[in-house]
Amino acid sequence: MINKALKTNLLNIDLILEKAKISEGFKIGDLGCGRGGHFTFLSADLVGKKGLVYAVDIMKNNLAIIAKEAKELNMPQIVPIWSDIETYGGTKIEKESLDVVFLVNILHESTKPLNIIKESLRLLKKSGKVVIVDWKKISSPIGPELSTRLNKETLISAVNKIGLSLEEEFEAGKYHFGLIFIKI
Numbered sequence: 001m002i003n004k005a006l007k008t009n010l011l012n013i014d015l016i017l018e019k020a021k022i023s024e025g026f027k028i029g030d031l032g033c034g035r036g037g038h039f040t041f042l043s044a045d046l047v048g049k050k051g052l053v054y055a056v057d058i059m060k061n062n063l064a065i066i067a068k069e070a071k072e073l074n075m076p077q078i079v080p081i082w083s084d085i086e087t088y089g090g091t092k093i094e095k096e097s098l099d100v101v102f103l104v105n106i107l108h109e110s111t112k113p114l115n116i117i118k119e120s121l122r123l124l125k126k127s128g129k130v131v132i133v134d135w136k137k138i139s140s141p142i143g144p145e146l147s148t149r150l151n152k153e154t155l156i157s158a159v160n161k162i163g164l165s166l167e168e169e170f171e172a173g174k175y176h177f178g179l180i181f182i183k184i
Contacts, residue, residue, distance in 0.1 A: 010142075011133065011173040013042065016104075019170060019180055020131050022046040026099040028053045029123055031085045031116065032106030035059070037066040037078075039102045044075045054093055056081045086115045091123060098123045104133045105176075107155070108148050114158055121163055124183045130164060132179040133172040140175045152177050 016039075022028065026047045030040040033055040040055040047053060055066045055078055063080035070078035083091040085106075101120040107113040120130050137149040156166055156179065164181035172178030 011104075011176055012171070013038070015170065016131065016133060016172055016178060017042060017046070019168065019178065020100050020102070020129060022100060024048045025050040027051060027097055029056060029091075029093060029098045029101040029120070030054065031056045031083075031091070031101060031103055031120060032109075033057050033062065033066065034105075035062045035065055037062070037069070039104055040066060040078055041069070041073070041075070043100075043102070044070070044078050047077060049077055051077050053078050054081050054098075055079070056083050056085060056091060056093075058082070058084050085119050086110060086112045088115060088119055088122065091119055093123050095122050096125050099125060099128050101128070101130045102133075103130065105135070107132065107134050108144050108150055113150065113155070114162070117159055117164070118162060121183060126183055128183045129167070130159075130179075130181040130183070132181070133176050136175055136177050138175070143175055152179070155179070 028043045033040050037055050040053050044053045057063055060082055067080045101124055110116055135143050135149045137151055165184045167182045168180040170178040
């Protein structure tokens, strides 16, 4: 699982993790973690046994796969959580408890991306980070339909109005933008 994540050419995973500045003992939320839970497992290595990584998804079968893999890899710091992350207050994680929230390739799938960001904000400690990685609004040979991709500038403007401040923009891959927001 972990090696597959490191070998992908789609995202610059090392850069994304570097920008998140994860330390041992951190509490991380990988919201919309998906079947592979790539950032879940990579974050678990970084936070160590003293940290926690919540693998959050609406698909129970994705969470079952992650739970099985975490057990096989002896990673008790990974905690699968079922949630509809579009629902404010719906994620069963203590509010203001997370150091970093990952939203990787998830916002374009939602008709309510700002709701997901608001739920992330609720879970985040003051000065915590939201790492958003999503598809650029450009034509590409792979990825979702252009019409479902987010306009990065519109997203930044909307997120700045709800209690997050843009810290940095970066190239997360050939077809992806990366944004780091800080909870103010």
